[in-house]
Amino acid sequence: MLGTIRFHFLGIVAVVSSLVFHPAHRQNVPSDQCATGVHAIISRGQAGDGETGWDPLNVMVSLQNLILEQIPGSTSLGLPYQYGAQDKFVAVHDGAQLLQNYVTSYLASCPESKVVVVGYSLGACLTMDAICGTSSVGLNPVAALNSTYASSVVGVIVYGDETFIPEQSWNVGTCEIGLGIFPRLDPGSCEPFASSIQSYCDIGDNQCCSPLPLDNNAAHHAYMAKYNQGVVDFIRTRL
Template sequence: MLGLIRLYSLVVFTIASDLFFQQTHGQNVPPEQCATGVHAIIARGQAATGETGFDPLNVMAALQNLILNQIPGSTSLGLPYQYGAENKFVAVYDGAQLLQDYITSYVASCPKAKIVVVGYSLGACLTMDAICGTSSIGFIPVTALDSKYASNVIGVIAYGDETFAPLQSWNVGTCDIGLGLFPRLAPWSCEPFASSIHSYCDIGDSQCCSPFPLDNNAAHHAYQAKYDQAVVDFIKERL
């Protein structure tokens, strides 16, 4: 009997998981729902230990609100990737694939769409992998987003990206000589989208600017308050 109960529980969990991903998979919308401003897709950071519930925006809610309030006609959503997964490499792969699907399906519905993708921490890793493809050791390979979407994706924002590589034209922040824990080995693959990318990394963030965490990694948790308005201003310029 106990074995049957466990089997039943597994089946129910599998079906529920499948339904969840089927319901959130893709971004097909009717023409009247296409954003006239920007469509922002936001990937939050990894869930903290002990965090419960479904919260696809978390600390990125403030940036979402700024975009919606300051750019009329905009829409947004939090990417429902596996931010609570124990294996970060699987989460990045899952999220990057999902983000690419959201971009391509939204453009199929709204060919003139202007899309902004934003990622923080683990979400930044998947965002950059989705746009540039994978070139960091240890990550599951993802092919770069087709360059034909460069006219639609007008903003690519990364906060505290562990795949951060120094000396790139799109780098923003105070980290000049550090690098991410899993640095991008082929940053040139980002070039089709280079003018749209701003990767924020500050000294003291041991995840994107190692090996010098001068402030106990506090910098990794300060991007929203420090840069959210600058991000919105950048998006306005790109529009």
């Protein structure tokens, strides 16, 4: 895809039947490939029933395309976490640590670049845990990303985050009183990155807001069409 760095991760093995991967744990980039716009690291949602093959962007490819088209000099990749793992708690924990490693190693390679981290559904949980640390009952603990990275991580975008809680300055969407399945107990740990965070959660998303209405969780699948352009506009303001 035009403008996208195509990284070839040595040691990545895709086991098609189970969607379990063994990714490289760092992202070291040659200086001539450092983003002059933003570098977007995107964490997709959990694999659906019957899904096969390695697809680290899935429906999030639409947001990636807008970022690359509308913010010149940008690069992106899909985080190769275990989105097909049967144990979602392991996937969130390991994915959060992997995301932290990708952010810190990328910025070590490209200290002048700006980074945006994006997550949807299961990917949203690991993204918020990577930035804020874990404070939800039931999720395996991860320490917060060091606040020294707050000036380089200019966007933290999540759709349908199961750690959602209401009345936060970074909340976007129509959910005002609902809670995620694993509500975040210490939102204060997000404060160093607060100006960069946008957490999109709408009424009708049974995973981030509430079990009602009973409409097959329709809102959880509508964020891309509804909010992608607003996300790109927000990232532009952060630059």
